[in-house]
Amino acid sequence: MTLSVTDEEMALLLYDIQDIYGYDFNDYAKASLKRRINRLFVLDRFPSFAEFRFRLKNDAGYFDRFIEQITVNVTEMFRDPAFYLALRNEVLPQLATYPFIRIWHAGCSTGEEVYSMAILLREANLLHKSILYATDINAHVVQQAASGVFPMQHMKQYSENYILSGGRHDFSSYYTAGNNKVLFDVSFKKHMVFSTHNLAAESSFNEFQLIVCRNVLIYFDKDLQARVFDLFDTSLERLGFLALGSKESLRLSPANAKFRPVSEQKIWRKMI
Amino acid sequence: MAENDLSRISQCAVIGGSAGSLKVLLPMLAALDARLAFPVVIVLHRKNDVSTLEQLLKERCPLPVKEAEDKEDLRCGTVYLAPAGYHLLIENDRSLSLDASEKVLWSRPSIDVTFQSAAEAFGPGLLAVLLSGANSDGASGLEYIRYHGGRIIIQDPRNAEMSAMPLAALARLQPDLLLPDYAIASAINHFLAH
Numbered sequence: 001m002t003l004s005v006t007d008e009e010m011a012l013l014l015y016d017i018q019d020i021y022g023y024d025f026n027d028y029a030k031a032s033l034k035r036r037i038n039r040l041f042v043l044d045r046f047p048s049f050a051e052f053r054f055r056l057k058n059d060a061g062y063f064d065r066f067i068e069q070i071t072v073n074v075t076e077m078f079r080d081p082a083f084y085l086a087l088r089n090e091v092l093p094q095l096a097t098y099p100f101i102r103i104w105h106a107g108c109s110t111g112e113e114v115y116s117m118a119i120l121l122r123e124a125n126l127l128h129k130s131i132l133y134a135t136d137i138n139a140h141v142v143q144q145a146a147s148g149v150f151p152m153q154h155m156k157q158y159s160e161n162y163i164l165s166g167g168r169h170d171f172s173s174y175y176t177a178g179n180n181k182v183l184f185d186v187s188f189k190k191h192m193v194f195s196t197h198n199l200a201a202e203s204s205f206n207e208f209q210l211i212v213c214r215n216v217l218i219y220f221d222k223d224l225q226a227r228v229f230d231l232f233d234t235s236l237e238r239l240g241f242l243a244l245g246s247k248e249s250l251r252l253s254p255a256n257a258k259f260r261p262v263s264e265q266k267i268w269r270k271m272i
Numbered sequence: 273m274a275e276n277d278l279s280r281i282s283q284c285a286v287i288g289g290s291a292g293s294l295k296v297l298l299p300m301l302a303a304l305d306a307r308l309a310f311p312v313v314i315v316l317h318r319k320n321d322v323s324t325l326e327q328l329l330k331e332r333c334p335l336p337v338k339e340a341e342d343k344e345d346l347r348c349g350t351v352y353l354a355p356a357g358y359h360l361l362i363e364n365d366r367s368l369s370l371d372a373s374e375k376v377l378w379s380r381p382s383i384d385v386t387f388q389s390a391a392e393a394f395g396p397g398l399l400a401v402l403l404s405g406a407n408s409d410g411a412s413g414l415e416y417i418r419y420h421g422g423r424i425i426i427q428d429p430r431n432a433e434m435s436a437m438p439l440a441a442l443a444r445l446q447p448d449l450l451l452p453d454y455a456i457a458s459a460i461n462h463f464l465a466h
């Protein structure tokens with residue numbers, strides 16, 4: 001059995017991190033956060049907890065690595081194709097009625113979701129009047145997202161997802177292939193703004209017609225989830241849409257009262 | 273919730289299974305006591321099909337069976353099923369969390385991940401059951417359960433359709449009980465934490 005960080009030790013680490021770097025992880029779902037911390041502890045072969053703690057406290061560069069490793073960045077293009085099909089059919093026709101469309105991807109990871117959305121918007125002939133704001137707590141993934149470069153090896157699967165999501169074009173027409181990598185059409189980037197943003201601490205920065213926050217909230221505890229829903233509520237126009245991951249729900253939170261579900265695919269609409 | 277809260281659930285059963293475990297699980301759930309006083313959490317490796325398995329189990333089990341939802345509180349006498357594609361973790365406050373991080377031993381849900389978090393949440397109040405399977409998932413989770421004082425049942429490899437998973441666990445520890453499939457339900461029904 002590998003040695004692991006105890007609850008008390010984790011509490012110490014989180015306290016240090018908040019104190020020194022100003023990041024608050026106290027309201028993350030404890031069991032999965034603890035797993036991530038243990039994973040890093042083992043990965044970086046610390047001989048003891050004390051040394052792990054010392055390094056984190058005294059080496060800001062190592063704290064960056066901590067953020068990169070502690071967050072779960074797993075993502076893909078057209079993840080859950082049925083969700084994108086619902087966006088095409090239920091949400092985009094409503095967005096089409098606005099003169100400008102502002103969309104926020106909160107917890108965008110390496111950007112696959114943002115590019116998927118841009119493709120949908122282009123196919124609905126809406127991209128020209130849209131701006132996609134893509135944010136994440138992890139600066140490293142935001143940088144990657146902004147590059148528009150993705151690994152070649154996943155394109156076959158993404159192309160299958162794309163077709164299942166109702167796509168009718170040749171998926172490969174959206175990128176140019178280089179060695180082991182592909183570069184997505186640079187004209188997409190003109191409609192994207194990338195930035196770091198911490199959902200646990202920072203406030204609203206704009207009003208949107210659609211907020212997409214998928215597979216982020218499962219890593220938060222119930223209280224933090226409720227706070228983030230309030231943040232989304234203040235960041236959404238009336239009749240704006242909120243889209244969550246396939247295992248996430250507004251149902252248990254107080255903000256639920258203001259929203260109405262519009263699709264099985266975890267899409268809600270703000271009614272007041 | 274406070275440590276001394278009397279309403280706090282103090283016992284739980286976790287069951288892990290892989291290839292060859294479904295046909296053990298169906299009669300086993302059917303034989304569970306309808307008045308079971310603790311929750312049962314099941315992690316099965318399977319294809320991305322959720323609803324059919326849930327339906328199958330529902331039809332046979334005298335207890336309510338449901339797919340585990342993120343942040344829901346565990347309830348006594350309910351059977352929870354880890355959803356396909358997510359790790360299922362048990363929090364100290366007796367709620368469930370889902371996690372879509374990397375696969376562990378090529379599996380998500382991973383039996384090890386659920387077993388380890390359950391060990392820490394329930395300590396000696398935990399009963400773990402490891403069934404048939406063709407890989408080694410669960411073995412390291414059982415070590416955590418042993419360390420935290422939980423009770424361990426392993427399906428007898430001679431009785432398992434796939435013996436690799438029980439054997440991998442047996443190579444690491446001696447269970448409290450080594451049982452054939454038909455004897456497991458009764459052991460769960462009679463589980464009283466020391």
Ligand SMILES: C[S@@+](CC[C@H](N)C(=O)[O-])C[C@H]1O[C@@H](n2cnc3c(N)ncnc32)[C@H](O)[C@@H]1O
Nearest residue numbers: 071072075107109136137138198199200214215
């Ligand atoms: C699993 S990814 C989801 C990516 C994409 N939305 C999807 O569904 O495929 C979760 C992302 O949430 C980010 N995240 C975690 N905590 C955050 C926070 N407090 N504020 C903003 N983003 C956060 C992580 O860095 C990670 O990139």
